[in-house]
Amino acid sequence: MxxxxxxxxxxxxxxxxxxxxxxxxxxxxxxxxxxxxxxxxxxxxxxxxxxxxxxxxxxxxxxxxxxxxxxxxxxxxxxxxxxxxxxxxxxxxxxxxxxxxxxxxxKGALLSVYAYADVFANLEPLLRRQKVYGVDVQRRSKYVAVGSGLSAKLLAIPAVSKLLLDAKRTRILDLACGDAAFLINMCTSEARFTGYGVDIAPEAIAEGNEELARHGLTSRVQLLVADMFAMDTSFQDVADIDATTCIYALHEFLSDDNQRLLELLRKYRSRFPGVPLYVCEVIRHSPEELRRNPGGVMEIQLLHMLSNQRLATQAEWHDIFRRAGFGTIEEIYLDFARTAVFVAA
Ligand SMILES: C[S@@+](CC[C@H](N)C(=O)[O-])C[C@H]1O[C@@H](n2cnc3c(N)ncnc32)[C@H](O)[C@@H]1O
CATH class of the missing domain: 1.10.10.10 (Winged helix-like DNA-binding domain superfamily/Winged helix DNA-binding domain)
Known part of the structure; x- marks a missing residue:
């Protein structure tokens, strides 16, 4: 006083x-x-x-x-x-x-901030068009994967693992697996799981291989550095899977017409016919919704918009899966986390 x-x-x-x-x-x-x-x-x-x-x-x-x-x-x-x-x-x-x-x-959220730190250190040059994301300003791939994997442990990993177990699907291909956090957690929590993981970032796969060795899982999980767009030619070793997962990754290919993503999903359907695809994504919300009811999705949307990425609404995801030719699309919406798991088959 x-x-x-x-x-x-x-x-x-x-x-x-x-x-x-x-x-x-x-x-x-x-x-x-x-x-x-x-x-x-x-x-x-x-x-x-x-x-x-x-x-x-x-x-x-x-x-x-x-x-x-x-x-x-x-x-x-x-x-x-x-x-x-x-x-x-x-x-x-x-x-x-x-x-x-x-x-x-x-830790996961903090490392995601670190992954995109260059973007935020260069906001003004990006704003003034003196620099371009992807050319002069990059994200740190290893930390994108490690941050995402740690955050996924809180929600996506347990949620998707439970859905797979409930459906008795245990031989998994994880697309854009990052540092294999999902496969490692799944295999350590349940002895029946085996899997393959594919990611385009060699640093993420190297990190994943180290973790697999540390957990004694090298005989149950095989990791591959590959572009998932080349799944028709470069996934030769992947066989006998009964489900595919793709966690926090498909949104990287969203665009105005979504042609690239549709091409990927159609390729998937022809390469792995009948194998259900479990997709976990944070759902896009409007600024008005987020002003009324703020949450972590606000920062996720911000950093995605600044790095040529975007999120999609639930309706947009349904439309994409339908246009890619999937016959059934089940959605489990986790409203408390503004996240959805889609099972497309
Ligand atoms: C946000 S991280 C998600 C990683 C992991 N699924 C998780 O939940 O922790 C997105 C991942 O997609 C990978 N990725 C991006 N484009 C890819 C492509 N064309 N083929 C395979 N992986 C890709 C990135 O390297 C990155 O590890």
Whole structure:
């Protein structure tokens, strides 16, 4: 109270009110930006992994061991401590409950921010047409896959795995598998699953192969670097599957006329006749709907629009599957996450 009176006597009422409101806006707006950057740096430097062990981590020892700037690391840790992501004892830092939760459930979203960081660092040149996405500005493919895979663990992976098990389908081809997060989770949760994964990004497949080896799954899952548009010629090894999945990937080929996506789906139907295709996608919402009822889909739509991608509505997806020639299209809409699983056969 005393400090409020001091502010009013120094600045006057109207300026003091503005100052108080700016503090509130700062908390709502600016802090998220800084906190996100700091958390990404702590994850990518390996500091978060080190904290996962539960032992206190000393800034000076970690910086010396990993050849990092101790002053910069200290600044990041101070901020993360102030925001209660970290706790401190005499020896070093540990994860707080909030920090542990971030590590468990927000890492995927944070790494997706990192994957598209170049876009946001170049917004003005993109806006002024001085740079073009895909030519001068790129996303980081490895982190697109790893971020998406970690986020998928929260929803898409358990949801699609359950649908496959309910339908007694266990021999899976995962298209655009990224770092194989889906196949690995599926196989570790249920011994009957086996699979193939295909992705165009060699970095994602390399990451997936490392994880497969770590989980002892190399005999059950085979990964392939390939363009899924070449499935008619380059999927020779893929045989005896009873379902195909494609998680958070088909939207990459949406366009004004959707001809490319239709070509892909028609190719799929002729290469794997009768094998049901399970597609998991975040559903597009209008700005009006999102203003009324905000959610994570807002940031997903923003970064997609800035990188030549888009999402589709439920009706648009039904239309696409129908035009591609699928006879039955079942939809399981997870409204709480604005995500749908389509089973097209
Ligand atoms: C958003 S990620 C989804 C990854 C994974 N399905 C998941 O849920 O974690 C999209 C993936 O599609 C892959 N991709 C894009 N175009 C592709 C193509 N033509 N053929 C195969 N994979 C492709 C990318 O490399 C990327 O790993």
């Amino acid at each position: 005393a400090s409020q009176f001091r502010a009013i006597s120094l600045l006057g009422v109207s300026q003091s009110v503005k100052l108080r409101k700016s503090k509130q806006l700062n908390e709502d707006t600016i802090r998220g930006h800084y906190a996100t950057q700091v958390l990404i740096a702590l994850i990518n430097s390996g500091f978060m992994d080190e904290l996962e062990s539960g032992e206190a981590v000393s800034v000076s020892s970690f910086a010396a061991r990993e050849d990092l700037d101790a002053v910069v690391l200290q600044a990041l840790c101070d901020y993360a401590y102030e925001l209660e992501y970290l706790n401190q004892n005499g020896i070093g830092y540990t994860l707080s409950d909030k920090g542990r939760l971030v590590d468990q459930v927000l």
